[in-house]
Amino acid sequence: MISFAFTDEQEAFKTTLRDFAQNELAPGYPDRAAKADFPFDVQKQLGELGVLGIGLPEEFGGTGDEDPILLGLAAETLAYGDVNVASAPALLGLVGSQLAKGSREVQEKYLPGLIAGEITAAIALTEPGSGSDASALRAVARPVSGGYRLSGEKTAISLACSAAVTLVYAREPGSARSRGVTGFAVPMDAEGVTVHHMPGMGCLPLGWGSIHFDDVFVPESAVIGDPGKGFQAVMNHFDFSRAALGVMCLGAAQASLDEAARYATVRETFGKKISEHQGVSFQLAEQATYLEAARWLCYRALWLRETGQPHTALASMSKWWPPMVAKDAIEAAMRIHGNLGYATEFPLQQRYRDVMAYLVADGTAEIQKQIIAKELLARTAG
Numbered sequence: 610m611i612s613f614a615f616t617d618e619q620e621a622f623k624t625t626l627r628d629f630a631q632n633e634l635a636p637g638y639p640d641r642a643a644k645a646d647f648p649f650d651v652q653k654q655l656g657e658l659g660v661l662g663i664g665l666p667e668e669f670g671g672t673g674d675e676d677p678i679l680l681g682l683a684a685e686t687l688a689y690g691d692v693n694v695a696s697a698p699a700l701l702g703l704v705g706s707q708l709a710k711g712s713r714e715v716q717e718k719y720l721p722g723l724i725a726g727e728i729t730a731a732i733a734l735t736e737p738g739s740g741s742d743a744s745a746l747r748a749v750a751r752p753v754s755g756g757y758r759l760s761g762e763k764t765a766i767s768l769a770c771s772a773a774v775t776l777v778y779a780r781e782p783g784s785a786r787s788r789g790v791t792g793f794a795v796p797m798d799a800e801g802v803t804v805h806h807m808p809g810m811g812c813l814p815l816g817w818g819s820i821h822f823d824d825v826f827v828p829e830s831a832v833i834g835d836p837g838k839g840f841q842a843v844m845n846h847f848d849f850s851r852a853a854l855g856v857m858c859l860g861a862a863q864a865s866l867d868e869a870a871r872y873a874t875v876r877e878t879f880g881k882k883i884s885e886h887q888g889v890s891f892q893l894a895e896q897a898t899y900l901e902a903a904r905w906l907c908y909r910a911l912w913l914r915e916t917g918q919p920h921t922a923l924a925s926m927s928k929w930w931p932p933m934v935a936k937d938a939i940e941a942a943m944r945i946h947g948n949l950g951y952a953t954e955f956p957l958q959q960r961y962r963d964v965m966a967y968l969v970a971d972g973t974a975e976i977q978k979q980i981i982a983k984e985l986l987a988r989t990a991g
């Protein structure tokens with residue numbers, strides 16, 4: 610018999626984070642979401658709650674081994690209060706776990722501050738000419754005495770405006786596609802680094818932007834993982850950040866659906882509560898069903914990761930469908946609120962704009978479906 614239960618420890622962590630999300634995060638969400646300032650005060654609170662060290666080395670304040678389910682639970686639960694704040698464990702899980710594979714110098718310089726919430730780290734793979742086709746990246750790392758010189762432009766980078774360090778992917782001169790790509794930990798105050806803020810329709814506090822590298826020197830110690838194997842490493846990490854981002858979007862959708870259910874029991878039309886109109890109650894029922902199905906898809910992908918089983922296709926399923934389900938549920942919640950759903954005084958429209966980001970970030974639906982189809986077709990052909 611299989612079990613869908615979380616452990617006692619996971620349940621306790623979830624309870625702590627649920628209280629924090631509802632009492633501390635939710636009231637300030639609209640104000641934070643309206644500004645392009647990274648909320649370091651909240652990030653430090655996340656550090657104190659142990660959210661930022663999930664799966665990162667214990668010696669720097671982390672929990673130790675990779676813990677995909679706990680990471681997913683943290684992202685989902687925090688998103689109930691503030692979906693932008695909730696991206697912290699997923700983003701740090703993606704970047705921090707790779708920095709942990711860097712030199713001792715890189716680990717000591719960045720991991721304690723990241724885990725405590727004092728600094729942030731970005732990951733820069735996308736370029737103006739390569740997003741979905743990520744292995745077409747053109748940024749170059751030229752070997753020089755004592756290190757490398759990096760040149761190129763990265764675009765659409767979350768946390769570009771607040772990061773102390775960015776994990777940058779660049780290729781050795783003359784290499785092509787996924788070969789010869791290496792990850793480098795580049796301090797954002799290095800000479801030759803410039804950042805341009807690119808405000809989006811949501812996720813403003815994440816300080817989205819492009820980063821230019823103009824012959825930036827980095828020492829040998831900045832290399833992360835095996836030189837030339839950076840592309841494979843980042844793809845492997847996407848396999849769990851994708852499911853964590855999927856379930857995070859569902860947390861924001863659940864908050865919206867709960868608000869819609871509460872509203873439906875007080876708003877009256879034609880002499881009865883709108884929850885008594887089947888046109889409304891069936892919408893709530895349908896969206897609740899989709900959220901439940903999408904949620905377990907994400908946790909199954911995270912569980913496969915945790916138990917060391919193949920999970921690439923499920924991670925891609927968790928990235929294309931749950932954010933779509935979340936967006937549709939938030940939209941339904943907005944419609945159930947009538948004109949109030951459109952009003953900026955309520956958080957629904959803000960959540961809609963924030964969640965929309967994850968239809969593209971970390972790979973679009975079309976790219977996820979390609980990955981799923983490739984595995985499915987290989988399996989049926991074999």
Ligand SMILES: Cc1cc2nc3c(=O)[nH]c(=O)nc-3n(C[C@H](O)[C@H](O)[C@H](O)COP(=O)(O)OP(=O)(O)OC[C@H]3O[C@@H](n4cnc5c(N)ncnc54)[C@H](O)[C@@H]3O)c2cc1C
Pocket residue numbers: 731732733734735739740741742764765766767768809812817966967969970971972973974975976
């Ligand atoms: C909010 C946000 C945050 C982001 N944060 C980061 C970050 O921190 N770091 C980072 O490196 N990147 C980041 N990105 C970039 C993101 O990963 C890319 O935008 C994404 O991979 C798509 O690339 P693109 O924008 O170049 O679109 P393109 O690759 O140009 O795609 C355009 C359209 O064509 C479709 N398409 C492309 N190829 C195919 C195909 N073979 N078959 C079918 N359809 C196809 C796509 O699905 C899309 O609809 C972020 C993006 C957003 C929106």
